[in-house]
Amino acid sequence: MNHWSTHQLTEFFAAVCARPDEAAATSVAVERATEVLEAEVGAVLRDGRVDVAWGISADKLSGLSENPVLDLPGIGELHVASARFGGGTLLVGRADEALGPEERQLLQAMAQVLGLALDNLTLLTAERRQAAERLALLDSLREARHDSLTGLPTRVLFLEKLREAGTASVLFIDLDRFKAVNDSLGHRAGDDLLGLVAARIRSCIDDGDVPARIGGDEFAVLLRTSRGDEAVAVARRLIDAVRRPFRVAGRDVFIGASIGIATGAGSSADDLLGNADVAMYRAKKDGPGKVVVFEPHMHAQALARLNLDGDLQRALELGQFRLQYQPLIRLGSGTTYGVEALIRWHKPRHGYALTPGSVAPHGAVPVDVAAPVDFVSPADFVPMAEETGLIIDIGRWVLNTAGDQAARWRTAMPDLRLNVNVSGRQLTDPLFVADVERMLARTGLPAEAVTCELTESVLMNDPAVAIACLGELRSLGVGVSIDDFGTGYSSLSYLRRLPVDELKIDRAFIGEAVPSREDLAVVRAVVELGRTLKLRTVIEGVETEEQRRAMRRLGCDLGQGYHLCRPADPERIPGLLFEPIAA
Amino acid sequence: MERWFGTGHSTLTDPATAAHEAAAAAIEGRPPVVVFVFCSVGYHVPEMLAAVRSHAGPDAVVVGCSTSGQIGAGFQSGDGVAVTALGGPGLSVRTSMSRNVTGRLRDAGAEAAACLAGIEQEHRALLIIGDGLTGDQHELVRGAYSVAGATIPLVGGCAGDHLTYVRTYQFLDDEVLSDTAIGIALGSDTPLGVGIAHGWRKEGAAMIVTRSQDGRVYELDGEPALDVLLRRLGLDEALCDDEEAFRDAAFLHPLGLSRRSGEDIRVIHAADRNDRSLLCLADVPQGALAWLMESDTDALVEGAGESCAQALDALGGREPLGMLVFDCAARRITLGDALDREIAVIGKVLGDVPYGGFYTNGEIARVRGALGMHHFTMVTLALSS
Structure with a gap:
């Protein structure tokens, strides 16, 4: 081949390879081949059809063989030469003069170069696609490595x-x-x-x-x-x-x-x-x-918490919660005024144990220990249930179970009252009041027979919200009690405005077997406050006769505690209620 | 009524008066199909076109451009206006204009060629008037060829501004614009003939363009192109210090690219001493076989006669009606005082057949092959009666 042909081929190859896709590459190849060989017409045929035509419309070429006779008006019959390459045929048609041997050689070389270039492009296209995919992957990784909101690392x-x-x-x-x-x-x-x-x-x-x-x-x-x-x-x-x-x-x-x-x-x-x-x-x-x-x-505690959390999630559906009831006793007559429902978790023993049998709030200690279960103290699981929101479901279960129970007891003791503990989460739950209303309707309990106990800290955390929520509850006719009163920081002005019916004075104020003068002074003050605000007063944690007497003297209305009556499983309650407990 | 072809020419300075003078002579009260207006820069063109329109009537196509000289009625001029008109039965003309063509000349060429649709005559040609300052005209022709195909000849030239390279104008009907490409599809029921000739001859041995890109030639035969040029022409390196002197010297020795039908001429405009390259401002493909060319006044004048003769020969024995002439502005410069000899030789070949046209910034002609951009060349289109 001529020396100049190799330069033309180089140029041809460069021009074809510079195109972004096969179609453009094929077009430019046909064009350049036609120009270099000074032909009028060029084409690439692939799979028996015209892929690209130059200098002539494709339909004039279609249906023709690879060596067609082309007769153009004003030009006459063209001398057609063609050369095959991997994917097809490169063809040129020239007027007046057939291609010489060197020109045919050049055409053949161009066809081969085109085939190579198209293969290259196919590879390149695949590579470009892969590169683009890699880039996209990197981007998405980068995305995952940097937080889009703050720009900080993830x-x-x-x-x-x-x-x-x-x-x-x-x-x-x-x-x-x-x-x-x-x-x-x-x-x-x-x-x-x-x-x-x-x-x-x-x-x-x-x-x-x-x-x-x-x-x-x-x-x-x-x-x-x-x-x-x-x-x-x-x-x-x-x-x-x-x-x-x-x-x-x-x-x-x-x-x-x-x-x-x-x-x-x-x-x-x-x-x-x-x-x-x-x-x-x-x-x-x-x-x-x-x-x-x-x-x-901390790790062990955290691990325990983690397990506890998982178990707690399942406890409700597995029926592991029980209720015990602790009577509220009229200090004056020694008769039963009502009962407070207390939750217990009978957790089957496996894995770790969590302070079994620890003293529960409300003075409750599990009784009738039946192996092999751990009695998980409310102090250990209620805060977590609060945190996870599970307390809403647990609270609803308590409300309904205790309501059903109290309604049954009231057939024999028509004046029996029911106190139910309500958490802060429950109070602000928009469905809570409706839950109470439904329970009352279902059980036939009169609203005034039910009192919701809320701790002082829950109420004082956001008194404005508490006042609003309690208002709704009160409008049902349900009573409200402030539990653990005296341990929080009740503002007297809020206390006046809170729609409550009962103060439960914390056991801390009668901590000694024989109450001290200072303790008695505080209790007296609270009892007088209750009387002024027309609130019922309950003293918690009465464990000795001295305490009972002292409280009675102070004018406290009701008392709760081991000395009066321990919390008991529901089946034991009727027997306890009908025998005088203390006089 | 018979088919007719007329030309007029004026060097009057008032645009309307000059246009009236040239148009009256070209049209002579006959209804034209198309009127070509070629004028030097400096005229108020809208006034000129209005005056032409008053002669041409509302239906004729009026088309043209600014020039680097014009030809009409047996004259050539640097400053002036030439009007060429044709009409009568068996002729049809359609036009299309592509705007804002810089950077998209290939598409522009295809858009300009769109006017071919609807021209049904047996004999057809596509005239193209381009803007001489828009870059690689080769692409414009490629675009036109992609639509016109092998069977339709391409002719035409690019508008000029007297070789000041500042701004050229193209006219179509009442619009005067720059940066356009105008296609004028001409259909005739009698033959059309195209002539392409330049009068240059090969000088010395053939060379291979071993490295080139975008109109810049880096290597000839593997050697820096500037070195080859200086050696071949026996020029001193010092000549490169003087751009004008270099251009004048190189002007007389353009490159000729090997073609079956002769050589396509590429003017060497400048040298770059940094990379020892030559600037041709037109396509010089790598791998092309090329010669340094030489000529002389006689040969250049002879080239004009040759172009006319080719066009007449292509009429298949029919009597010529008239001829459109697209002559290179560089030829005009090179011929200088001998320009009248060129006009004389055209007149001698054509006899009393009228002709008109302009001096172009790049000539377009394609009858055979797929290429059609020329330089330093005279392109002619003959119509037959």
């Missing part, structure tokens, strides 16, 4: 950094009251707030430290120090920073943060983050704005 990237870090501390940060902002101002405001919090966190740490958003309203910071005191200092700084108001949705928003810290040589990255999480949980429990440094024993 848990994935954070753990990577933690693994690389060697010696380090982890702060696990949980925002206090974030949910309230999200619920009241909307998700967009919540998102804005998270962005602002992220910026504050960044501003509190050094360049080498790594902040991350672990999820929801949880953040973490990797500190390049293993010294607990330094980590605590940073945590305090963070808490102060987050405590300052944030401008969100046109208003100042106040939130806080609880921080758990784990420092650790020898711990894996996952363990370190997990430990900080456990410590954070403790901090959260201790109250808002606390910093807690992880200690190994």
